[in-house]
Amino acid sequence: MYFVFLVGTAGSGKSLLTSSLEKWLIGSDLSVAVVNLDPGVDSPPYTSDVDIREYVDYGEIMESFGLGPNGALVASLDMAVSQVNDLRDEILETERDYVLVDCPGQMELFAYRNSGPLMVSGLAAGDTAVSLYLLDANISRTPSGYLSCMLLGVSLGIRFGLPQLNILSKSDILMEEEIDEIVQWGEEPYLLEGALDGTAEGIKREYSRYILEMLTNLGSLAGAIPVSAKDMSGFDTVYGELQRVFSGGDNLYE
Ligand SMILES: Nc1nc2c(ncn2[C@@H]2O[C@H](COP(=O)(O)OP(=O)(O)OP(=O)(O)O)[C@@H](O)[C@H]2O)c(=O)[nH]1
Numbered sequence: 551m552y553f554v555f556l557v558g559t560a561g562s563g564k565s566l567l568t569s570s571l572e573k574w575l576i577g578s579d580l581s582v583a584v585v586n587l588d589p590g591v592d593s594p595p596y597t598s599d600v601d602i603r604e605y606v607d608y609g610e611i612m613e614s615f616g617l618g619p620n621g622a623l624v625a626s627l628d629m630a631v632s633q634v635n636d637l638r639d640e641i642l643e644t645e646r647d648y649v650l651v652d653c654p655g656q657m658e659l660f661a662y663r664n665s666g667p668l669m670v671s672g673l674a675a676g677d678t679a680v681s682l683y684l685l686d687a688n689i690s691r692t693p694s695g696y697l698s699c700m701l702l703g704v705s706l707g708i709r710f711g712l713p714q715l716n717i718l719s720k721s722d723i724l725m726e727e728e729i730d731e732i733v734q735w736g737e738e739p740y741l742l743e744g745a746l747d748g749t750a751e752g753i754k755r756e757y758s759r760y761i762l763e764m765l766t767n768l769g770s771l772a773g774a775i776p777v778s779a780k781d782m783s784g785f786d787t788v789y790g791e792l793q794r795v796f797s798g799g800d801n802l803y804e
C-alpha cells in the first residue's frame with residue numbers, strides 16, 4: 551500500500567487534486583482509496599472511502615465547547631488522533647494499492663500542532679509514504695512568492711518527515727512562458743536569484759538572498775511539477791516521480 555498525503559496552504563487545490571488524481575490513477579488501471587482528513591469540509595469533490603468526519607463531529611465540537619473554526623479543527627484532530635489505528639484499519643480493509651489522503655487546509659494547525667504529524671505517521675505506520683506539497687500558482691508565479699512557498703515546503707518536510715514532491719498547482723491559470731520560467735527557477739538557482747534581484751528591494755531582497763542560499767545549500771530547491779487538477783495535466787510526470795520515490799528513491803528528511 552502506497553500512501554500519498556496532499557498538503558498545502560488553504561485553497562491551494564488539495565481536494566480537487568485528490569479527486570482528479572484518483573480518476574487518473576483508476577484510468578491507469580490502479581486501485582485507489584481516498585481518505586478525507588479534513589473534519590470541517592462540507593462536501594469534498596470526491597467520494598471518500600475513509601472519512602475523519604465519521605470519527606469526529608466538527609460542528610458539534612464547535613458548539614458544545616464554544617470554539618471558533620480554528621479551535622474546533624484543533625480539538626477535532628486531537629480527538630481523532632486517538633482513533634488513528636481504527637482509521638488505518640479501515641484503510642487497510644480497502645486493500646487498494648494507492649491511498650490518497652486529503653489533508654486539512656489550515657496548515658499552521660495541521661502541521662504545527664502535534665496531532666497532524668501524529669496522524670500522518672499513524673496512518674502510514676511503516677508503509678511507504680510521500681507527501682505532495684502544493685504550491686498555489688497564484689502565489690508562486692512571483693519570484694518572492696515562489697521562494698516563500700519553497701521555504702514553507704522545507705518546514706513541512708521537517709514536520710512530517712516524509713519524502714516530498716513539490717507540485718505547482720493550478721498551472722492552467724498560468725501562461726506557458728510563466729510555467730517554463732517557474733520550472734527553470736527550480737533547475738537553475740541563479741535564474742531565481744536574478745528574478746528576485748529584479749523584483750525585490752531592501753530588506754526583502756537581502757532576506758531573499760539568504761533564504762535562497764540556504765535552500766540551495768540544503769539541496770531543497772527542488773523544482774515544482776506543473777499540474778492542473780482542472781485540465782488533468784501533469785499527472786504522468788507526478789506518477790513517474792511517485793514511482794521513483796516508492797521504488798526506494800530519496801527520503802530527504804530521514
Ligand atoms: N483553475 C484551477 N482552479 C483550481 C484547480 N484546483 C483547484 N482549483 C480551485 O481552487 C479552489 C480551492 O480548491 P480546493 O481543491 O478546495 O483546495 P484545498 O486546498 O482543498 O482547499 P482547503 O481544503 O480549503 O484548504 C476551488 O475554487 C477550486 O475549484 C486547478 O487545477 N485549476
Ligand SMILES: [Mg+2]
Nearest residue numbers: 564565588655
Ligand atoms: Mg480541501
